[in-house]
Amino acid sequence: MSAVLREARFLLRDRGALLWIMLALLLSVAATGFGIAEVRDQRATIAELLVEDARDRANALAGQSDWGGAAYAAFHLTYAPPSEFSFAALGQRDTAPWLHRVRMLALEGQIHEADTKNADFGLIGRFDFAFLAAAVAPLLLILLLHDLRGQERVAGRHDLLVATAGKPSRLWLPRAGLRFAGLATALLLPFWAGAAIEGAGMAKVLAASALVLGALALWWLIIELVGRAQASPPVLLTALVGIWLALALLVPAVARAAIEASTPVPDGAEILMLQREAVNGAWDLPKEATMRPFLAAHPEWEPLGEVTRPFEWKWYFAFQQVGDGQAAPVAKAYREGRIARDRAAGIAAFLSPTALVERGFERLAATDTAAMIAYEDAVRAYHGELRAFYYPMLFRDPPYDPAVLSQLPGYTPAQ
Amino acid sequence: MTPSLEARSLSLVRDGNVVLNQVSFTAAPGEVYALLGGNGAGKSTTLLTFLGFLQPSGGKVLVGGREVAADIEAARAQIAYLPEAASLYGHLDAYENLSYFLDLAGRKVTRAAIDAALDQVALPHAARTRRMQAFSKGMRQKTAIALALLRDTPILLLDEPTSGLDPVAIDEFHDMVKALAAAGRTVLMVTHDVYGACQVADRVGLLRGGRLVGSFEAAEGQRIDTETVHAAFAEREAA
């Protein structure tokens, strides 16, 4: 205890160390603040769109006179709201879409729409807490700890200090430990405050904190091992920055390139082309060619499946679904390829503490690839519900009654 | 009486170079032993082996009759070490430095005791609350000596303790070392100052190229003859 007090007093007089710690605090405040602002902005957008969406749908349905027309005209908003933890890691939300407006047409033509954001954002990336904790914090720790011994050696104090302390650990452990604790506190306090404001769950906050502390402890160990070398502080710092570069930049980049080369994903444009050929080709084919595969998938409509006129809505929507079906193998391969890549990335992340922390945060925040795919799955499921709602109307063709449309299924995001 | 410090056929090889070669000497409580030698003779290296920073390649070093390697911590606890050109923390004042280092050694010392030690080394009162980066070399050395005094250990290892001190302060320092020995402490100092060594030491060992090449002892009630030692030192250096 007295060692802690002694080193605390010592730390308070060390302006250099205090500067790094204050900087960490400021950066953490900035990262958390911007993160919360962005998440609130996204929630506000969703709230606004929900209102607009309902109004637009009402407007679109108002002029309709048959079920098919209603199904054609009505769009439905689907969305993945940011979790209470997203403020700490915006993750894939900057590059993957989390908003769609879908209708009864072929889904493959709609679900890949990207709700474009400024491309520079995705390219440069945001300064969120996950980035701070994963990439910047280790560098700050290196700056804080790399010359703990070396600086004393240069000043000619090293032997006196150790001889006086008797055991090296009696000196270095509390000295490095306090700096470590100072940095960790400076990083985590704003994060905890942000989590409290956003109402993030205790378990997630604890897990995230443990992740940050664990990764920083690993870096501490690295710094400790390198710092024992009898080299001058500049050489030590050079070596440590080199290790940081390797672990934070090179390993993830090489791993990523390797994964993408070894796990091919079908070209996404392929899905669209297949779907488009199928849907457009259907116009020129006999109605039979569409209805046969459709009825094979939906035997319940077999008795009502005959198309007699050149244009019928049930046939129109049937070929939309058949078009989806034609693109399904490629779409499935695309989805599975992404999952496989993500799984491989999860394993590769164990080679890089930086990647591990970022991925860990993204998983906690549900802003990782898996969450984005889960959202797409939810959109697919919802689109299925829409079909299930409309098909009875289209095949049985009861008299058009707008009141029935008030029972249209609504999209509820997963929590 | 068991000698407090003993080197027994101490040899040390570093990076393939023989730094110490079969060095043997003892220093008993109440005794001042001076290791005299030129640059690279192995003087400071000898001190560092007593502190356990370097491991002997052959022979052994003992502190208080026990081999240092067996319990480095126990050895260090008995020793106050004054490194060459000791610099304490520049951003702390003398009080803060001393209490930091004493705390590190696990000693609780009152402000009055610190003042007493600083009085003993004659560090002016006005300087004591100033940051040490403003200190002269002599003032820094005085503060470091005060630290060694405050450690209150049975053994003192002094590495070129008088470098940077003015002649008056050197004399005062020599008196202080003698007084410490008289009080029963063991003092081992290394120096290249022939005159200072002869002034203060009971015995002088001449170190050259890692070998103890000469040993001089004061006759009862007398100092070691400076001329003799100087002649030996000069001859050996020339060799």
Place this chain on the structure above:
Amino acid sequence: MNTVLLIAREEWRLWARSRVVLVAALIVAVLLAVTSAITAARVGDEAAKRTARQASAEATFFAQPDRHPHRMVHYGHYAFRSPPPLAAFDPGVDAVTGQSIFLEGHRQNTAMFADTRSGADLGGFAALNPANLYQLLLPLLLIIIGHGMVLRERESGTLAVMLAQGQSGLAIAGGKALALAGVAALFLLPVAGLAGFSVAAGEAPLAAAILVAGYALYLGVWVALVLAVSLLVRQRSVALGLLVFAWLLIALIVPRLAINAGSAAVDAPGKIESDLVMLAQQRALGDGHNAADPAFDALQKQVLEQYEAASIEELPINWRGVVAGYSEAKLTDLMNGYAEARMQKEAQQSRIVTLFGLVSPTLAVGASSRTLAGTDLATHHRFLRESEALRFDFVQGLNDLHAKALTYADDAARSADPEAEARTRVNADAWRLLETFRFVPDPATQRVARAGLPLALMLIWLAALGGVIAVGARRLRP
């Protein structure tokens, strides 16, 4: 001048003997070489693939059978954004934005299937390309090599000797600057090589040259920063710590904070959001598929007057086609208005980000590099605009065909009468109206003009640091 060269040569000799310097330089050189080769191969491959896709999309369009022209409006077409030659050095936003757009009637689709969507997610900056290495890694190398330039002389006491010999502080600083600039120049060779390669592949020499000059300027800024710190700071470890910190701030933190600031300062609505607002307006325009929509009453009156006809049946042209063309034009106006507003908001955000180049030369060089390479946001916007023009042209061409090659009677009866339906099928030769599309970025002069601002920001940095160095060198004391 001779002294300057002498000092520089001494520095080079020292570095050539330092293991740390050699190892670091070697690692960076190997990384640069490997990354350049891989990126050039990948981008070249990608360019060939997309050009082939573009051609095949056109061939598919031409190969469609005889059919109703409006069917072709919905059949649609694809536009691919082929990477320009300099993308081999700086792929820019290519990975983030989709590379292809599906073009069809009545809709502006987004560019889909960005690489990042199917990428293996390994965190923040997991993409390696030559531009990134230049922007992030080379400054670190210059820091590691150069931080002790003046300090080493000071610590070993040789600075006092040099000054006592009558060498001026300015000459010493000049020599050190030359020494480090020499290293920087050596490391400019790979980008110069890639630039030459791109010129051979058809890039304008002007853009390639200015791109290299931009990186020279950027490395110059870092040389100046390293020298300034080495001149002004008194301890070597402090200098290195300070420079690493400056790097952290300039290369990693400020760029991202600039993104946060840009996103917070300008609220650019997403496409879905602005589409929703637009839809409400669009409904007021009328449904182009429904020629009886009352929204077309005024048009009908005007067209009847123009052809002196009493009813739409008497018109010499197909009223349905007229309506389709009319409503497409109206709708496109509306969509372009929204798209334009959205792009301008994004451009505004990016301008804010670029202005942060005043704080971070890394942002400035990134902006100039992407602009000159033709891989910046503005070029992507150009792609969006051009592909939209392509879309509008072929859709309107088909609508014109719809109005002139079909009779209203057949067109109206085709849902019920198979013979009328057969007459509404237009000969497939007509699909040739689709123009071939090969995307190319803005001409070099325009790109250079656009890169002026970030280049100027770097010049400001260089001038300011030069001033600091001059003052520091003149006051140089041992």
